[in-house]
Amino acid sequence: MARKRRNVATALALTAGSAAAALVIRKRQDRRRPHVGLYFEDGSMVSLPESSPQATRLLEAGREAVATARG
């Protein structure tokens, strides 16, 4: 009985660990994905996806800045 409980606990821990790892990986991938963050005067922030026209233009300038800095 005790062994069965331990097995269930192990399975639950593994599941939770996998979910947490997946979440971390997903967040890391999201962070690496091209995007633009605009922070407004009222303290709010908008994250523009790469596909938005505003982000497209800012990303073009951003890529130029990164390339120039790394020259």
Add this chain to the structure above:
Amino acid sequence: MELDVSSTARDALQDLLDVSPQVEAALVITRDGTLLADSLEGRTAVAQRLAKTAVRLLEEAERARSELGREPVTQCEVATGDGHVFVVSDEARVVLAVTGSEPTVGLVFYDLKTALRAVREAATAQGSPSTNGNGNGKAPLAPNPAGEKN
């Protein structure tokens, strides 16, 4: 007088690089793109190109703000996939930094604002324009499109 501001800007950038190893390159410019200080170690042409790009980023941020119908932009972060570009400005000056692909965004913004505040305080002490009407030094990232006083 701007020479003293440049000197403070150089010190502020050095402090920024000391406390923020994530920053690969940084510069301080006036809002019209005049270079005050940079971390590019004598690569003046590169710094000038980066200054021009910073002005372009300001303009594009203002255009985006206008299209989105939002209030003024005070900070901007562009994540390109292999690097990040951060821009923070006050009424008179702009700080831009380039980092790697996984920076601690909040920390970088904090450090940039600290650098900008140091330059602003030096300029204020010397009587250069540095604060807006409410005296808190905050200003839109891009110049006011209506041409009003910032």
